[in-house]
Amino acid sequence: MQQSYTPKDIESAAQQHWEQTKAFRAVKETGKPKYYCLSMFPYPSGKLHMGHVRNYTIGDVLTRWHKMRGYSVLQPMGWDAFGLPAENAAIANQVPPAQWTYDNIAYMKKQLQSLGLGIDWTREIATCKPDYYKWNQWLFLRMLEKGVAYKKTQVVNWDPVDQTVLANEQVIDGRGWRTGALVEKREIPGYYLGITQYAEELLADLDKLPGWPERVKAMQANWIGKSHGVRFAFPHDIKEGGALINDGKLWVYTTRADTIMGVTFVAVAAEHPLAAHAAKGNAAVAAFVEKCKHVSVMEADIATMEKEGVDTGLKVTHPLTGEQVPVWVGNYVLMGYGEGAVMAVPAHDERDFGFAKKYKLPIKQSISVTGKTFSTDAWAEWYGDKEHGVCVNSGKYDGLNYQQAVDAIAADLKAKNLGDKQVQWRLRDWGVSRQRYWGCPIPIIHCDSCGDVPVPDNQLPVVLPEDCVPDGSGNPLHKRADFLNCTCPKCGKPAKRETDTMDTFVDSSWYYARYASGFKSDAMVDSETNHWMPVDQYIGGIEHAILHLLYSRFWSKVMRDLKLVNYDEPFANLLTQGMVLNHIFSRRTDKGGIQYFPPNEVEMVKDEGGRITGAKLVSDGSAIDYQGICTMSKSKLNGVDPQALIDEYGADTARLFMMFAAPPEQTLEWADSGVEGSHRFLKRLWAFAAEFANIGKEAHDLGNLSADAKTLRREIHLALRQANYDMARFQFNTVVSAAMKMLNALEKSGKEAANRAVVNEALSILLRLLSPITPHIAHALWRELGYGDDVLAAQWPEPLEAALVQDELELVLQVNGKMRGSIKVAASADKATIEQAAVAHEAVQKQLDGGTPKKVIVVPGRLVNVVV
RNA sequence: GCCCGAAUGGUGAAAUUGGUAGACACAACAGACUUAAAAUCUGUCGCUGCUAGCGCGGCGUGCCGGUUCGAUUCCGGCUUCGGGCACCA
Numbered sequence: 001m002q003q004s005y006t007p008k009d010i011e012s013a014a015q016q017h018w019e020q021t022k023a024f025r026a027v028k029e030t031g032k033p034k035y036y037c038l039s040m041f042p043y044p045s046g047k048l049h050m051g052h053v054r055n056y057t058i059g060d061v062l063t064r065w066h067k068m069r070g071y072s073v074l075q076p077m078g079w080d081a082f083g084l085p086a087e088n089a090a091i092a093n094q095v096p097p098a099q100w101t102y103d104n105i106a107y108m109k110k111q112l113q114s115l116g117l118g119i120d121w122t123r124e125i126a127t128c129k130p131d132y133y134k135w136n137q138w139l140f141l142r143m144l145e146k147g148v149a150y151k152k153t154q155v156v157n158w159d160p161v162d163q164t165v166l167a168n169e170q171v172i173d174g175r176g177w178r179t180g181a182l183v184e185k186r187e188i189p190g191y192y193l194g195i196t197q198y199a200e201e202l203l204a205d206l207d208k209l210p211g212w213p214e215r216v217k218a219m220q221a222n223w224i225g226k227s228h229g230v231r232f233a234f235p236h237d238i239k240e241g242g243a244l245i246n247d248g249k250l251w252v253y254t255t256r257a258d259t260i261m262g263v264t265f266v267a268v269a270a271e272h273p274l275a276a277h278a279a280k281g282n283a284a285v286a287a288f289v290e291k292c293k294h295v296s297v298m299e300a301d302i303a304t305m306e307k308e309g310v311d312t313g314l315k316v317t318h319p320l321t322g323e324q325v326p327v328w329v330g331n332y333v334l335m336g337y338g339e340g341a342v343m344a345v346p347a348h349d350e351r352d353f354g355f356a357k358k359y360k361l362p363i364k365q366s367i368s369v370t371g372k373t374f375s376t377d378a379w380a381e382w383y384g385d386k387e388h389g390v391c392v393n394s395g396k397y398d399g400l401n402y403q404q405a406v407d408a409i410a411a412d413l414k415a416k417n418l419g420d421k422q423v424q425w426r427l428r429d430w431g432v433s434r435q436r437y438w439g440c441p442i443p444i445i446h447c448d449s450c451g452d453v454p455v456p457d458n459q460l461p462v463v464l465p466e467d468c469v470p471d472g473s474g475n476p477l478h479k480r481a482d483f484l485n486c487t488c489p490k491c492g493k494p495a496k497r498e499t500d501t502m503d504t505f506v507d508s509s510w511y512y513a514r515y516a517s518g519f520k521s522d523a524m525v526d527s528e529t530n531h532w533m534p535v536d537q538y539i540g541g542i543e544h545a546i547l548h549l550l551y552s553r554f555w556s557k558v559m560r561d562l563k564l565v566n567y568d569e570p571f572a573n574l575l576t577q578g579m580v581l582n583h584i585f586s587r588r589t590d591k592g593g594i595q596y597f598p599p600n601e602v603e604m605v606k607d608e609g610g611r612i613t614g615a616k617l618v619s620d621g622s623a624i625d626y627q628g629i630c631t632m633s634k635s636k637l638n639g640v641d642p643q644a645l646i647d648e649y650g651a652d653t654a655r656l657f658m659m660f661a662a663p664p665e666q667t668l669e670w671a672d673s674g675v676e677g678s679h680r681f682l683k684r685l686w687a688f689a690a691e692f693a694n695i696g697k698e699a700h701d702l703g704n705l706s707a708d709a710k711t712l713r714r715e716i717h718l719a720l721r722q723a724n725y726d727m728a729r730f731q732f733n734t735v736v737s738a739a740m741k742m743l744n745a746l747e748k749s750g751k752e753a754a755n756r757a758v759v760n761e762a763l764s765i766l767l768r769l770l771s772p773i774t775p776h777i778a779h780a781l782w783r784e785l786g787y788g789d790d791v792l793a794a795q796w797p798e799p800l801e802a803a804l805v806q807d808e809l810e811l812v813l814q815v816n817g818k819m820r821g822s823i824k825v826a827a828s829a830d831k832a833t834i835e836q837a838a839v840a841h842e843a844v845q846k847q848l849d850g851g852t853p854k855k856v857i858v859v860p861g862r863l864v865n866v867v868v
Numbered sequence: 869g870c871c872c873g874a875a876u877g878g879u880g881a882a883a884u885u886g887g888u889a890g891a892c893a894c895a896a897c898a899g900a901c902u903u904a905a906a907a908u909c910u911g912u913c914g915c916u917g918c919u920a921g922c923g924c925g926g927c928g929u930g931c932c933g934g935u936u937c938g939a940u941u942c943c944g945g946c947u948u949c950g951g952g953c954a955c956c957a
Contacts, residue, residue, distance in 0.1 A: 215873065349957075660892085662880070673879095722884070814887085817936090865938060
């Protein structure tokens, strides 16, 4: 056996072995439970980054661990291959997006394989291939038939840099989620998916997902945003051009209908028809409306912006009291939510209160809480309390609590035909049309006579030409006559194809079901899908907590309603892995800019305690600033290329460090020195195994062990017990530390001839334990030491009771809860014996000072606490 | 403001859920081997007081309080930092 650890050789040999034995080919096996382990598929950006390595290592550890425990496993991989970066690369390099994408896929696939991932590559998919996106189109047509998909013209978020429409979800603080450009409002036609039709179920079914992190469920629930309230109208007779505006009704929505008797004014958004009407005859209103339009663009200021408004001079009628109520324009009212108008109750809404104080509007109390005194001088927390409040100054509603008042008021409004209870959702329908080339074509044909005609199923897929080179000015499909021109399926006349493509979130909304399908028939999914689904463990970044996961859940429910699949929820368990961070180093340039330096060109300067105080450049020793720790990013030059790491240390070291540095859900701080530490462990393991192989493995009798051998064996099994416990809760960092403890113990006392039987057992445990994390070295040593042909086929180790028992226990001795020493007692000792031994201990005697203990507490197997 | 989550040595972290705080590592320091370096191995390593030393104490898990024989863990009240949501009516 080779004396030194050479990762290159053993890793390629192990990978060949898995390939030849088809070790990870997923097949239905009767009598075995299934385990579908899925990592979020990558976008083929060019090369793997550390986040990928972390994600896929976690998935592979779980896959291999389950395989060894008797599950039939499915771990697939594919490519989220449509999207903007390919078009941007095309513009920059004059290469078709298709070619760029396929080249990247080929390279990244090699990288994934070099990590030794146990993937069933026969199920590989790329979403840019017609045999995949055909089913996007097919399902889209089914949705059209069911009314789940529909076309409408709407104001959309327009990203001026990417020249595309963004979903509401893709707008962050008024900027495009990818480009960061300020979003403009535009009106264009597009297709929408009725995700709001499933809002109730998407919210309710979160309760069916105990294996999801609470915070992800909370984020989804917030996003769906269900609120119960009352929608009602203030009647008015304000006319424009002879006709009543909005049929003489100013609609508002409120969650606090119980405070309706406290209404002293109404506030409308600057874009509201009443505001527009008032602006025509009132310069002050016109100026304010204009100001709101400009200010509203400055998103950063909005959060801290002063609440401002202007009186329109218009009046509407209170629907219950008949009083005349003034209408104001408020910069805090949003046209996009509810009705674009709100009833204002200064006494019981903090925002309205501030507004009323500023403009000296009346404040009318309509809720009171026992023992509290109302004052219009300052806002108090209880004014908004709907738990304890009862109606006052509210006529017939006096004395009613929140729910009673809302019920009564809603009923009265309904009787007057002026309103009713309504459930309001924050969630909007999903606009899927994108004015981009590199995406799945929307299967629609525009005919001058017949209008928008769906492409018939037998003409699917509508294939996207793969040889276009976008030049940055609009969609290149507009210039492709061969794509554009077609005949109308209804009347046969010449017609034009839709050139919009689908949001790439469509592609990723069902790929997991496609993997699970056997690919045996020309169908979106086949019967094998229901065997593997739902995904038993889904692993990916927290950044997808809302969009991708919500869309996938929605898509699954649509597929279920079409009887394509039989599950309600696609992902039974979800693990959101933390980000990978690294140090940032920078320096101010002469011109006042900031220049960043990659960590490998920098030497850190530390103080005596080892704290980082600064840094200097390796090349010339000049001082630079240490900026702390941040996510790896191209612009800050603090990314680490996993390939360099694999080339230098091997895949096992990369995997081991990734698992050891932090628990999976926590952010991981990159440290080169930590990588070396992990590599050192593997070298030590190899060296120890090689020495053991040389000495030979005679004397394999575990039945008659010396006290030392028993102690060593117990240490091994204790560590194993801890490892198994931690494996089950995905705390892989302490699984690794258990493995390290085993090797430490073996190095300390494993070289004695008398311990050889224990060492032999220990190494077989250690190699099986490490096999999911560092599969290559485990595979190689398992064979070298003659344990068998394939460690993957070995049974997962479990600690033995016989190895854990002790004749004599060491108990911690406490006096008043403070540790004062320890006592040794026979394992069979009863409570009285232990108490006696404890009290007799000199440390206890010293504390007792001749007296007797008040109380003695014995925790079996752990400690004795003497209270004096 | 609301909803999550976190806070433990110089650093990453652990403590099997109320029972020896700091496991396992990294860094640092000292030593061995070496002509030397690298590699490797050994030792020290929370803060602090007394002691020449062996040792013997005190404090310590963001802060303040509580429950308990015993609290990193449970309860109440804060502080700070992450993440999400938000003029959402």
